[in-house]
Amino acid sequence: MNPIEHLLQEHRDIMSQVADLRQAVSDLSARGEAALPGALPVFRRIGRMMETQLARHARKEDEALFPALEAIIGVEDGPTAVMRREHKSIHGRGELLRRTLHELNEVEHPLIVAGGETMRSLTASGGTADSLRANAQEIIELLDMHFLKEEQILFPMAQNVLDSSALDDVWKRIEAMAA
Ligand SMILES: [Fe+2]
Numbered sequence: 001m002n003p004i005e006h007l008l009q010e011h012r013d014i015m016s017q018v019a020d021l022r023q024a025v026s027d028l029s030a031r032g033e034a035a036l037p038g039a040l041p042v043f044r045r046i047g048r049m050m051e052t053q054l055a056r057h058a059r060k061e062d063e064a065l066f067p068a069l070e071a072i073i074g075v076e077d078g079p080t081a082v083m084r085r086e087h088k089s090i091h092g093r094g095e096l097l098r099r100t101l102h103e104l105n106e107v108e109h110p111l112i113v114a115g116g117e118t119m120r121s122l123t124a125s126g127g128t129a130d131s132l133r134a135n136a137q138e139i140i141e142l143l144d145m146h147f148l149k150e151e152q153i154l155f156p157m158a159q160n161v162l163d164s165s166a167l168d169d170v171w172k173r174i175e176a177m178a179a
């Protein structure tokens, strides 16, 4: 199995559930507190999904895919000047890759976890329609931006720079994590 395909499929699964959250946000915007009884079960479901399925997905990226890419960046930043000259374009991509990995892994994944925690505490403690809507809106924007960045920058680069044996290794690590 190609690990990139697997991660993309998980994006689709997760986004199809987030569609309900988008609907709940627009109901809350339109009808305020009156929409709360219908929205709360959706918020609870998405809160649980973020804690389980989405957290597992991010772990696969953090612990299986990203280390494989970091190993490649290490090689490209190696001391061989000739290689650096010949691979200027690869080096340029390496910088973008490094920055993107940092944003995805060290900035956005923790923000997504924090958003899910806020959502779970708001649904448990009787948050207002306004606070829930604002929290959900934030999560939706964060996920849209994050998945887009992975799908348009990171995954195509990974597909490009990892050879088939590196991709195999990533897939094996993912499988080991699911076991
Ligand atoms: Fe991610």
Ligand SMILES: [Fe+2]
Residues within 6 Å of the ligand: 007, 011, 057, 061, 147, 150
């Ligand atoms: Fe992802």
